[in-house]
Amino acid sequence: MAVAFAPRLLNPPFGDPGLYVALRHQGRAMLFDLGRIDRQPAASLLKIGHVFVSHTHMDHFIGFDHLLRIFLARELHLDVFGPPGIIANVRGKLAGYTWNLIESYPFTLTVYEVGLERIEAVHLPARTAFAPEPLPSRPFDGVLVDTPQLTVTTAHLDHRIPCLGFALAEKTRLNVRPERLAALGVPPGRWLNQLKDGVREGRPDDTPIDAEWRSADGPQTRRFTLAELREELLVTTRGQKIAYVVDTLFSRGNLERISVLANGADVFFCESLFLDADRDQASKRYHLTARQAGTLARAAGVARLETFHFSSRYDRNPLPLRAEAQAVFRGESPVDEPS
Numbered sequence: 001m002a003v004a005f006a007p008r009l010l011n012p013p014f015g016d017p018g019l020y021v022a023l024r025h026q027g028r029a030m031l032f033d034l035g036r037i038d039r040q041p042a043a044s045l046l047k048i049g050h051v052f053v054s055h056t057h058m059d060h061f062i063g064f065d066h067l068l069r070i071f072l073a074r075e076l077h078l079d080v081f082g083p084p085g086i087i088a089n090v091r092g093k094l095a096g097y098t099w100n101l102i103e104s105y106p107f108t109l110t111v112y113e114v115g116l117e118r119i120e121a122v123h124l125p126a127r128t129a130f131a132p133e134p135l136p137s138r139p140f141d142g143v144l145v146d147t148p149q150l151t152v153t154t155a156h157l158d159h160r161i162p163c164l165g166f167a168l169a170e171k172t173r174l175n176v177r178p179e180r181l182a183a184l185g186v187p188p189g190r191w192l193n194q195l196k197d198g199v200r201e202g203r204p205d206d207t208p209i210d211a212e213w214r215s216a217d218g219p220q221t222r223r224f225t226l227a228e229l230r231e232e233l234l235v236t237t238r239g240q241k242i243a244y245v246v247d248t249l250f251s252r253g254n255l256e257r258i259s260v261l262a263n264g265a266d267v268f269f270c271e272s273l274f275l276d277a278d279r280d281q282a283s284k285r286y287h288l289t290a291r292q293a294g295t296l297a298r299a300a301g302v303a304r305l306e307t308f309h310f311s312s313r314y315d316r317n318p319l320p321l322r323a324e325a326q327a328v329f330r331g332e333s334p335v336d337e338p339s
């Protein structure tokens, strides 16, 4: 299957969290968490259009300044999504610098604060020294981004503060069967995109689709219905899905929310700060153990589990943390039970 999303953690598992996801077809990228990013090439950071911040503990948010500095003088826009308090957190960061001499900078930033009931938003343009322009709020329904290609959904998890977990899912993929298209005797063109958009949007079966092309005799048109082309030409395939969960308590509520959020993911990136031997530390600090990460991955029925965000107490050896999580995930050792 061709890959739409190419995810990679920006730091080693003992470093700050940050998952960079290249969106292959668009040449753009998304970033989940904003820990230390100053060793990344600017060219790859500049592809980022969306940043999703789980929570603003320092190890998840210290990279904001670096990202801002790279974007500042460019004609670019960033959408930043975060938990309750994120607007004040971003404005607090911006208030830490002096912003004269940037009136000509075209950079703009929009911050979305994802509350339990509503999403508040504020627009912050560089040219006005980031004077906030409030945008209309909207009810929270779990969906942060919804484009014809993909969705990003979220859930509020409990880290003694709200912490957002995320899932990035490609919409059902529609591919054209080349041999059927050839048999139809009509060349490919923009009309194929009209067909795919119509199918994705669930338009009625009798919606007309006009195939238009140029031949030696001049412009040609042939009219089809959406239904006949859908049956004849298209193959649908399930899209790719990536889930990202950090800094969360192993509770029944979190287990249920994560099972839904990460359900069926191709890759599940999950923190596991501690080993099962230190489970008391984990619950005191509202974090997961490797065994608990394995339990969550099983409950969500994911294809692959990748654990990270390991505590420095384990002497820089990631192997026991990985082995514990994978053994539970594969069913070779028992799952944990939330208290």
Ligand SMILES: [Zn+2]
Binding pocket: 057, 059, 060, 246, 247, 309
């Ligand atoms: Zn953390």
Ligand SMILES: [Zn+2]
Binding pocket: 055, 057, 159, 247
């Ligand atoms: Zn934290």
